[in-house]
Amino acid sequence: MLVLAIDTATKIAGIALYDDKIGILGELNLYVKTNHSNIIMTAIDNLFKMTGLSIADVDRVAVTIGPGSFTGIRIGVAIAKGLVYGTDKKIVGINELDVIAYNAESRDDIIVPLIDARKQRVYYSTYKYDNDKLVRISDYKDGDLDIVLEELKDEKCIFTGDGTIAYGDYIKEKTNNQGIVFSKTASIPRAAVAARLALEKEADNLYVLEPFYVNKSQAEREKEKRDKIK
Numbered sequence: 001m002l003v004l005a006i007d008t009a010t011k012i013a014g015i016a017l018y019d020d021k022i023g024i025l026g027e028l029n030l031y032v033k034t035n036h037s038n039i040i041m042t043a044i045d046n047l048f049k050m051t052g053l054s055i056a057d058v059d060r061v062a063v064t065i066g067p068g069s070f071t072g073i074r075i076g077v078a079i080a081k082g083l084v085y086g087t088d089k090k091i092v093g094i095n096e097l098d099v100i101a102y103n104a105e106s107r108d109d110i111i112v113p114l115i116d117a118r119k120q121r122v123y124y125s126t127y128k129y130d131n132d133k134l135v136r137i138s139d140y141k142d143g144d145l146d147i148v149l150e151e152l153k154d155e156k157c158i159f160t161g162d163g164t165i166a167y168g169d170y171i172k173e174k175t176n177n178q179g180i181v182f183s184k185t186a187s188i189p190r191a192a193v194a195a196r197l198a199l200e201k202e203a204d205n206l207y208v209l210e211p212f213y214v215n216k217s218q219a220e221r222e223k224e225k226r227d228k229i230k
Contacts, residue, residue, distance in 0.1 A: 006191065008073065009189070014189060036075045066213050067215075097113045098197060100115070120170075
């Protein structure tokens with residue numbers, strides 16, 4: 001089974017082709033300063049050219065549905081749906097926190113992926129290995145970094161993700177260097193991981209699959225404030 005994975009939930013745009021028997025056939029990761037829509041289709045076309053494959057060879061399209069960038073998530077989901085629509089290919093939504101958690105392979109510590117939501121707010125969850133299988137042990141959440149660190153103050157943790165890159169020094173300070181902060185390269189989400197996870201999940205309904213934001217967008221929050229004033 002061949003999976004095309006698309007990850008546009010953060011500033012790193014990632015695409016990958018993954019075969020269930022061979023493994024990674026190709027992967028591209030690009031830091032995007034502008035809009036993912038400007039590069040993602042070109043990147044997909046180039047990956048197909050480099051691997052000698054085409055969309056016709058793909059059985060499943062995996063797409064990260066969030067949390068992360070509201071705009072980036074919408075772009076990725078829209079592209080994935082467009083590639084699947086009108087075909088017999090399957091679509092699988094993958095949570096971005098699950099993808100990032102797999103960067104840390106500690107079998108003893110709690111793994112805490114952090115996605116930067118700005119102003120020291122993060123999207124996060126917690127994971128732990130159980131018999132060599134990574135298991136999520138808390139809900140997907142968003143909150144102030146201080147609250148996250150307070151929740152985990154009695155645990156031995158490994159932090160990863162772009163929230164770790166943004167606030168690594170602060171995390172070290174608040175945890176007295178007890179929280180292990182991953183390197184920048186190990187904190188980058190990988191589309192190949194999303195593809196592999198898609199092989200383990202049931203396919204989603206094309207017409208029901210939606211972005212997973214955890215919280216409301218700033219525009220939605222501001223509208224709610226205006227409505228309350230009225």
